[in-house]
Amino acid sequence: MLSNFVVIPVVLVMTIAVYTDLRSRLIYDWLTLPGIAYFLIYHAFTHPDQWTTYGLGVILIGGVTLLMAVVSNGQLGGGDIKLFTLVGAAVGWEAGLYILCFTYLLAGLIVIPIWLAAKVSGRQAAGREIPLAPFIAGGTSLLLMAVAFI
Template sequence: MHKVETYFKRRGRREALELLWIDLPLFVILIWATYTDIKSRIIPDRLVFSGLCYFLVIRIGYADQPYFHYLLGVIAGAGILYICALIRPGSFGGGDIKLLAVVGVAHGWQISLIFLCLVFFMAGMFAVIKYLIWKNKNSLIPLSPFYLLVNIVIWLFSKGYS
């Protein structure tokens, strides 16, 4: 308990509120999406749309950036994946696109773009390693585990124990 109290005393009330209202719900959504994506290759619309609604309402009441940054986060992250899916059908699922919209509205457009680049990098590294080991080019890789991993990395570097 001492470490938790020290963390919040050092960080302040604002960071504690952001952890409680932004970071933890996003982690829950990403963990749930990862579980369902690995288990059934589907990210439920109910999960994604409830996350979008939740973060839109929260960001109206608690925004550390101008409001349009969060809407740009939706457009920047999900829009790029959507364009990629239009160019190459089957490359990204609709759940992956909508889940990135949730990340965009939770973090804003700058973090959303960094998030997307890190997801592509980590998923690409995993795909190369998987190909070198199993020699299977045609298998699909779920992206939501990389969303969760990248969210942890971004949280650790921006708000975590730095």
């Protein structure tokens, strides 16, 4: 069970990240970097015996998304990488991997039909960049709901 000291800040960060990503295609460092530090410090004091889970969340989730950004030639932005890293710091590496999967499943369910419709109609999609923060927030919300009902 996640504490309100985790859930509320995650929801707040995701709300701001979605807004800024949709508005300007940016997820700011002033949002993600203090959030990563907050969650690592919070877990160091409240769960010192499990702190490695959250530290590995930063390294593993951040590292996987960084690798994806490198492989995709920059299709995944730095703000997205840091937002995923924040998620890893907040919920740990295991839950972070679920959020990573949920995020890309949601993105695929939404973006692939739009892309196919644009391809069939002969129109170009309205911009090639898709903001990922709404999908990261959706994947995180799915995990938070699953944890709440278990």
